[in-house]
Amino acid sequence: MAHTRRRQSGARSASRGRRTAAPREPQPGPTLELEVERIAHGGVSVARHEGRVVFVADAIPGERVLAQVVDAGHDRFWRADTLSVLRASTDRREHVWPEASVDREPAQRPGGAEFGHIRLARQRELKAEVLRDALARMGGVEWDVEVLPVRPELAPGVSVDDGTGWRTRVRLHVDAEGAVGPYAARSHTVVHVTSLPLAVPELAELAPLDERFPGARAIDLVAPSSGAAAVVVEGEGRTPRGEPPVIEEVVGDRTFRLDRDGFWQVHRGAAATLTQAVQELVDPDRFDPRAANQDLYGGVGLLAAAVGDRFGAGVRITTVEADVRATEHAGANLAEWVGARAVTARVDRYLDTLLAGSASERAGLHDATIVIDPPRSGAGRDVVDRLAELAPRQLVYVACDPVALARDVGFLAERGYRLEALRAFDLFPNTHHVEAVARLTAIV
Structure with missing residues (x-):
C-alpha cells in the first residue's frame, strides 16, 4: 500500500455536514x-x-x-x-x-x-500510459511521458533489477485474534504473509509477522536514513503524553528532523530524487530570490530547502503546512535561511490571506515561484483558482496521483497557465503509483 500523506488538502471536504450512505456491498458475478x-x-x-x-x-x-x-x-x-x-x-x-x-x-x-507480476520496464511503460492518457483527457495536453527509475546512487541497497527493498515505512494490521499482516487487496481483511519484499532489509528482518499483539490496532515499521529502525505498536489505549519521538532523515548533505509518525517520502531515494527534480524544474530565468516565493503543503521543509540550496542563502521563501508539528520542524530545518519562514495554515485559507493583502504585497507574488506538493487528492479547483489570481511567474507542481495532476493542469489551463515541463519517476516500484513534477507558466 502506498504511503498516504497525512495532510489536509486545501479545499474543504464536499461531504462535510452531509449524511453519508452506508457502503454498498459488492455483488459477486460470474x-x-x-x-x-x-x-x-x-x-x-x-x-x-x-x-x-x-x-x-x-x-x-x-x-x-x-x-x-x-x-x-x-x-x-x-x-x-x-x-x-x-x-x-x-x-x-x-x-x-x-x-x-x-x-x-x-x-x-x-x-x-x-504490479509485482509485471516486468519492471513494462511497469514503467504502463504508468507512463496512464499519466499520458490522463493529461490528454483531463488536462487537454498531449505529452510524451517517460517514467524514470530512481538513480541507484540515490537509493543504496534498493534492487534495480526487481524493484524490491525500497520501502522505509510499512504499516501492518492486527486482526481480532492479534495476528499481524497486511490487508488483502481492496479489503480490510488481515492476511498472513511470511515476507515483505518491498521493505528495506532492516524492516524486513524486524517485521513481527509470526507474533501476536492482542488489543493492538496496527504495527508501524519505520527505518529512517539516520538511526535505528523501529517497530511501533499502535494500541487501543490513550496516546502517551509528551512530544512524539523525533527522527532524522538525511538528503545529500542536509539533515531534516521530523516526528517519527509524520509524513516523509517512503522510497529510500525519493526525497533526493524530488529535491533534484524541483531544483531542475524551477526555471532560473523566471526565479527571483527576493520575491514572495512559496512552498505549499510544505511538510517539514524538504522542497523549500531544495529551492534554497539551488538559489542561495538569500532566498526568500515561505513554507505552509496545516500540521502544527510539521511546521515547527520546518522552521528549525530552514533556520539557516534568513528569508525563510514556516507558517501553520490550511493552504486555501493562507492563499485567501495573501489575496487580501495590499497592492504592494500582491506585487511581490507576481514575481514569485510557487512550489506545490498537495496530498493525493491534488490541489483542486478552489486552490487552483486562488493561485491563478495571485498570478505567480511559475508553478512547480509535485504530484503523487496522475489523475489529480491532470485535472489540475486542466484547471490551470483555464486560468491561463500552460504545462511547460514534466518529469515522472518510479518512486513506488511494483505498485501502480507514480510521482511527477511539472512546471507551469503563465501564457503571455
Whole structure:
C-alpha cells in the first residue's frame, strides 16, 4: 500500500455536514474468460464482456485470463479478480511477493504490490500510459511521458533489477485474534504473509509477522536514513503524553528532523530524487530570490530547502503546512535561511490571506515561484483558482496521483497557465503509483 500523506488538502471536504450512505456491498458475478485490452488508473486492467467494461486485477494488457467477477453491482462496469492466466504476456514474471501471486486465492493476496507480476520496464511503460492518457483527457495536453527509475546512487541497497527493498515505512494490521499482516487487496481483511519484499532489509528482518499483539490496532515499521529502525505498536489505549519521538532523515548533505509518525517520502531515494527534480524544474530565468516565493503543503521543509540550496542563502521563501508539528520542524530545518519562514495554515485559507493583502504585497507574488506538493487528492479547483489570481511567474507542481495532476493542469489551463515541463519517476516500484513534477507558466 502506498504511503498516504497525512495532510489536509486545501479545499474543504464536499461531504462535510452531509449524511453519508452506508457502503454498498459488492455483488459477486460470474466467472469469465476475458481478453485484457489496456491498463487503467488504479492498478487494474480493462477488459470487456458483452459490451460492459470489466476492471480486472492481476492481469496484463494482451493476456487472456479466467477471472471471477467480484462486484457486478454497477450498471456500466464490473470488477473482477484473475483466477488463472490462459495466455500469458511476455511481460509476465514470477511475482516478487509470492503471497500476492495469482496462484493464491484472491481473498488471500496481500495488497500493495499490484504490479509485482509485471516486468519492471513494462511497469514503467504502463504508468507512463496512464499519466499520458490522463493529461490528454483531463488536462487537454498531449505529452510524451517517460517514467524514470530512481538513480541507484540515490537509493543504496534498493534492487534495480526487481524493484524490491525500497520501502522505509510499512504499516501492518492486527486482526481480532492479534495476528499481524497486511490487508488483502481492496479489503480490510488481515492476511498472513511470511515476507515483505518491498521493505528495506532492516524492516524486513524486524517485521513481527509470526507474533501476536492482542488489543493492538496496527504495527508501524519505520527505518529512517539516520538511526535505528523501529517497530511501533499502535494500541487501543490513550496516546502517551509528551512530544512524539523525533527522527532524522538525511538528503545529500542536509539533515531534516521530523516526528517519527509524520509524513516523509517512503522510497529510500525519493526525497533526493524530488529535491533534484524541483531544483531542475524551477526555471532560473523566471526565479527571483527576493520575491514572495512559496512552498505549499510544505511538510517539514524538504522542497523549500531544495529551492534554497539551488538559489542561495538569500532566498526568500515561505513554507505552509496545516500540521502544527510539521511546521515547527520546518522552521528549525530552514533556520539557516534568513528569508525563510514556516507558517501553520490550511493552504486555501493562507492563499485567501495573501489575496487580501495590499497592492504592494500582491506585487511581490507576481514575481514569485510557487512550489506545490498537495496530498493525493491534488490541489483542486478552489486552490487552483486562488493561485491563478495571485498570478505567480511559475508553478512547480509535485504530484503523487496522475489523475489529480491532470485535472489540475486542466484547471490551470483555464486560468491561463500552460504545462511547460514534466518529469515522472518510479518512486513506488511494483505498485501502480507514480510521482511527477511539472512546471507551469503563465501564457503571455
